[in-house]
Amino acid sequence: MASPDLLETPETDLKEELDLPWLVVVHNDPVNLMSYVAMVFRKIFGWSRERVDKHMMEVHTKGRSVVWSGGREQAEHYVQLLHASLLLATLEKSR
Amino acid sequence: MIFELTPSGNPCFSGIHPVLADLLRAVATDPWERYPEGSKRLLPSPSAEEDLCLDWQDHVQPGLRHQFDSDRKMIADDLKTMFLDLEKVREDSGDEGEGFRLEIPRDHAEAWLTTLNALRLAIASDHDLGERELAAQDPTDLSSDRGSALMQVNFYALVQECLLQIMEDEPGE
Numbered sequence: 001m002a003s004p005d006l007l008e009t010p011e012t013d014l015k016e017e018l019d020l021p022w023l024v025v026v027h028n029d030p031v032n033l034m035s036y037v038a039m040v041f042r043k044i045f046g047w048s049r050e051r052v053d054k055h056m057m058e059v060h061t062k063g064r065s066v067v068w069s070g071g072r073e074q075a076e077h078y079v080q081l082l083h084a085s086l087l088l089a090t091l092e093k094s095r
Numbered sequence: 096m097i098f099e100l101t102p103s104g105n106p107c108f109s110g111i112h113p114v115l116a117d118l119l120r121a122v123a124t125d126p127w128e129r130y131p132e133g134s135k136r137l138l139p140s141p142s143a144e145e146d147l148c149l150d151w152q153d154h155v156q157p158g159l160r161h162q163f164d165s166d167r168k169m170i171a172d173d174l175k176t177m178f179l180d181l182e183k184v185r186e187d188s189g190d191e192g193e194g195f196r197l198e199i200p201r202d203h204a205e206a207w208l209t210t211l212n213a214l215r216l217a218i219a220s221d222h223d224l225g226e227r228e229l230a231a232q233d234p235t236d237l238s239s240d241r242g243s244a245l246m247q248v249n250f251y252a253l254v255q256e257c258l259l260q261i262m263e264d265e266p267g268e
Binding site: 029030031032033035036039076079080083084085086088089090091092 | 137138139140141142143147155159162208209212213215216219220224225226229230248252255256259262263
């Protein structure tokens with residue numbers, strides 16, 4: 001008979017698997033300056049200029065860009081940081 | 096208005112026209128009081144899921160609101176140091192016109208950026224200013240409330256651009 005410890009591990013993994021991925025989406029906003037949004041992306045995600053430019057272009061042309069995906073808790077944290085910088089950001093469950 | 100860094104590295108605006116000085120003082124305006132409709136944009140919904148939104152309202156938004164208020168109080172204190180610098184104006188341009196000077200502690204720059212952004216968003220939302228108007232190069236009609244609002248939003252964008260220049264030189268976190 002398996003010990004309780006051994007049973008707990010797969011449950012945790014399964015929970016984590018079901019929890020993934022959540023998407024952090026940044027939406028276009030004509031008021032925010034591009035240079036400001038770029039600064040916020042660099043500050044929060046530590047991205048290179050090239051990666052910042054890619055997401056900026058996506059927001060500009062498609063109206064939205066997925067800037068992060070992963071576990072719900074971390075996704076909520078990123079949305080909170082983006083809201084603290086007044087960016088329009090949402091949390092979505094990946095389909 | 097001239098933007099430069101002081102020898103100690105602080106961003107500094109000098110030769111500020113009195114009209115622009117008044118606009119700068121207005122940065123300390125509480126957007127929730129002055130623009131109750133427009134300020135709804137400052138705390139957006141995080142999701143289409145109702146439960147998550149309610150949880151966000153209870154546990155996240157009060158902290159964000161507190162942070163915005165703290166930043167604004169810091170800006171209000173910085174603005175109290177803005178002074179009329181007649182000597183500087185005479186030295187630089189030979190004019191005897193009035194010019195204010197505002198030095199911003201470098202570590203306050205981020206609070207300034209957020210506060211300026213909050214006010215720009217609230218004003219733009221309150222006056223329903225869209226992408227076309229914000230990008231327009233035509234002279235603004237200052238005789239209307241809407242035109243004045245657009246001018247204010249654009250002036251704060253200029254101040255933001257100045258502060259962003261110095262932050263680009265700083266290493267990322």
